[in-house]
Amino acid sequence: MNKKYQLHQIHLTDDEFNKVNAEGHNSVEKHKLHIEMSLSDKINSICKQAWDKGYYTHVANVLTADGLEGVFRTSNIGPDDNIEKISNMYSASVGDIIIDDNNKMFVVATLGFSELPQ
Secondary structure, three states, X not given: OOEEEEEEEEOOOHHHHHHHHHHOHHHOHHHHHHHHHHHOOOHHHXXXXXXXXXOEEEEEEEEEEXXXXXXXXXXXXXXXXXXXXXXXXXXXXXXXXXXXXXXXEEEEOOOOEEEEOO
């Protein structure tokens, strides 16, 4: 069954991007947390911490997809007319949050997806 999904991602502002380039990856907490998600087996707790701090931006809606794999595939290869862009977005990757139409939250993990506690 096809559903609508929200895609949330962490993006740096220009100032944050410049700070990371000048001072290193650990100089901006949301960037540091995003990197840690790819390297840690505690992705759920790191992701929840970043969510609670407001580091995520609702960047797009995938209008129809057959599950989380369909959201991932659509955000990576299209079709673009199935994506309602709200803000700048990149292809779904580790650490991104997908929210289904039942408001269940999932993080894109290194392998597959992991449901986040509400």
